[in-house]
Amino acid sequence: MTQPHKSFEQILAEVQKTHKPIRTYPSVATQYLGVARRGWRVVQEINKLLERYEVICEPDFASAWFYGEIEIKPKQKISAGKTDESYDVADPTPRLGNLDAANLFKLQEAGKGNGLISVTRDSTIQEATTLMILHKFSQLPIMNGPRDVEGVISWRSIGKALSLGKQCVTVSDCKDSITVLDYEEPLFNAVKFILDEEVVLVKQKDRTICGIVTATDIGEKFISMAEPFLFIEQIENHIRRLLDRKFTPEDINIFTTGHQEKPKEIKSLSDLTFGQYVRLIEDPKKFEKLKLNVDRGLLAKQLEQVRKIRNDVMHFNPDAISPQSLELLRQTVHFFHTLTSTLKE
Incomplete structure (x- = not known):
């Protein structure tokens, strides 16, 4: 159960006292420190607090998706001569699940989106195309349940079917296959599939489909990662040019x-x-x-x-x-x- 009205340190103290895990959000921790983002100093301060109260955070605070839940758990006591296998080192690998597009239902719960929009195999082409135009999508997953994926309908798949002389009445007449990747898939592995196929679906551990990631999402992610480095490089080059030979x-x-x-x-x-x-x-x-x-x-x-x-x-x-x-x-x-x-x- 989440504890939205308690401060982060109160949550840590309660877990230490009761030895019962509590679910919360990374934003509760950042709000406690009076900041909006997880800079390296913030991560350092939160890790010190976790250590002080002898608790751990799963997934690791530094790498958890910012709008997703984290669980504060008591740190397992260890006997002399044994290593503490319960302690998780921060995951250094960017995961597919770190993308907003892989967390559509959680974003919906936070009031930041419409969740995962899909059609069924019997939906009409008119319904699918209307949804794609309304939401500015290039494709929609075809699903018969939260875990049952039949394929994808897209402008490309429709065009391909029509060019082959097929009659497109329902989406099942114009569907393409689609790759489904795990939420924990390393981001750089996922990029290969996404660039090749333009879109993939994302599944959680319980096999529920939780997101759809496109080449556009990957492009935006890499721009947001690279742009600050490029600006800083330009600033440093300008400074060196101004200072040179002075x-x-x-x-x-x-x-x-x-x-x-x-x-x-x-x-x-x-x-x-x-x-x-x-x-x-x-x-x-x-x-x-x-x-x-x-x-x-x-x-x-x-x-x-x-x-x-x-x-x-x-x-x-x-x-x-x-x-x-x-x-x-x-x-x-x-x-x-x-x-x-x-x-x-």
């Missing part, structure tokens, strides 16, 4: 001093971290060498925000980057592009 080796070697036993040797700007780029720009004397007619404080503040986003991205945050963070990266790229274009003139 500083002496002594200017940049200030970063080799510190408490490290063996400081990293810095031979060029490419050896600096992003944070060190920001520190160069923050320094009024060094900023003068750039001869930029822009506000140093505003630029440094913007880049400090980029640095924080970069840390989350490079730690492979399990949740997609927020629209606000993505817009800040896009805004920064545009700023540097405008700046470097102006300097060329």
Whole structure:
């Protein structure tokens, strides 16, 4: 049973006290910490809480689908000389079940969709095409029950049937076969099927069909994963271009001093971290060498925000980057592009 009105720490304390599992949601944990997403620091804090209360989270908090349920369970006590086999290490593999399209009924329960829309083998072609037009779908699964899949009807299958001179009265006259993959299927394995067949169905452990994933869903997922990296790469390249040949080796070697036993040797700007780029720009004397007619404080503040986003991205945050963070990266790229274009003139 879920516990929507208790704080995450109250749930942990209750499980520790009663030794009975409680189901909840990842969002309950993030709300407890006052954040909206699972950055690596958030995952670290939640894992510390789990350890403190001697409980575990299944599936692992870091990799669980954000809108799905998680179960907080007491950590099994172990005898001396035995390993704790009940402790689950975070799953490092992206799964098909991490996609929204693989969780249509859960999204429906959360008020974020219409669930899995399907037709039966006896549905008319008019019914199927009307549904596809209404929902902007290219295909619909043909199902005779929550676990009974007969195939798929699509614009392609209809066109193929008509081109062969078939009469399409019901969807069974124009159906194609469809692959059904497990919810836990590794995402990169699933991509091969989806790109080849354009669409697959997703089944849970009880064989209930819970989602339909298309090539469009995969494209959107990979864009959301890749876009922040591409923006950050552009920003770093712009910064290196602006800083290039503006500083002496002594200017940049200030970063080799510190408490490290063996400081990293810095031979060029490419050896600096992003944070060190920001520190160069923050320094009024060094900023003068750039001869930029822009506000140093505003630029440094913007880049400090980029640095924080970069840390989350490079730690492979399990949740997609927020629209606000993505817009800040896009805004920064545009700023540097405008700046470097102006300097060329």
